[in-house]
Amino acid sequence: MPLAYTPAAMEARPSDEELMLRFSSGDAAAFDVLYGRHRGGVFRYLLRQCRSHAAAEELFQDIWMNLVQARSRYRVEAKFATYLYTLAHNRLMDHFRRGKGFEVVSLDREGDDGFEVQGSAAMQPERAAQSRELAGRLLELVAALPAAQREVFLMHEEGGLSLEQIAAATGVNREAVKSRLRYALAKLRDGMKDYL
């Protein structure tokens, strides 16, 4: 989770917005830091939504390069994460409009390039197998969520966005975001009640 920082650590380090302003002023190192903070969350958000590694990588590169090229137009009007996930959401919508749509991915599928559930090497083989099964089941439930609910859930969990920020990034009102998040969580809990 990229944004799980302690308050002391957050005070010591520059904010995302400050880093982006430095990058806009020509500081390439600031971009490296910013990219390191958000690369995982954005990538997983794209991967869960389009369900294809190849498509997710293509979209991921487009989003970051758009941000690089539009750096001079950046204004601190909201949190940087909101700005970044707005770019991601818009790029994803373009991707869907071009007809590429969703790929239904199953963890049981052979040659799957959509998900790779990683387990700890220290785990016992039985526990590791159980954990992989648990993770696979959970990711399958996430993939089965309606697209709108999944998007809200992913922005909340991967991006760490608040309800307001999600509303701003997706262009819907806050109550709709809240409702979608509640439905998503309820479905996931319901689907995992036999495993937890």
Add this chain to the structure above:
Amino acid sequence: MSVDTPKDRDLDELLADSAAVRAQFRAASQEEPPVELDDSIRAGARREIRARPVVPSPGLEVSWRIPASIAAVVVLGATVAVMMSQHDTQISADRKMPQSAADVGTSKEKIEPKKADAVALKRIAAKDEAAESAYATPPAHPRVVLPPPASPESVEGAVQKPKIEAQLVDSPARTESELPEPLRAQSQMRAEVPMAKEVSAPAVPASAPPSPTASDVAAKTTASETRSVVAQPLTEKRRLANIGEGESKSPPWEKDPQSWLAHVDELRVAGRSQDALASFRAFRDRYPDYQLPTGFVVPVSSE
């Protein structure tokens, strides 16, 4: 993750209840972009920075430049509009002024024929035209033309000449004898006619020292005359001055020949032979063909 406002307490409870699921999801969701992709994006960012180095943010400049430009255009436009309206007002006022002046002239002329005969009017008109043509050439060095110092009559005439006319006669070396014929005649006539009532300044007596300076002449014109004359166009000033001469400045005895001759006779009897002679000459200028009554003694110069 906690939600922002107190009214989301139910959602907070749901998030707390879902903590296990969310923790399980975070443990399961560990995919990362490929390292090659990371390197490609970072290199692309550096390449962009090098290709298009720092572009100063136009935010501040735009924030004051655009309103400043709009304000400048508005102020300029308002100024031009005000100036144009003032200019139009001035033009319309200038157009109205000659008409009103012409009206004044017309009303004066309605009275004038009763006072002077046709010959005198014709002569005045000819003199005016000549004066117009003489003034048409702009003077290189405007200078007051002074009469010959030896002649007291000429001195009196020059002193009583209005300031404007004195200033407008050009040619530094010109004397009265060098003036064009009509203008010289006009000048002589004005010198001969008694003009004590024409100007507010006291008339210079015949015994006054000769060769008055230009400043003396100017000083004898009142400030009100100067102001009114300067504010009007040149031809208009001259025309109005002539009208004034013909009406308000003419002495009462000039209204008819008999009275004028009686006045000349009075001057002669009173011993003012020079004044009598000057008045008689003016009479002859006005009425050259008038037959003198029998018994009228023509004044002669005492010298």
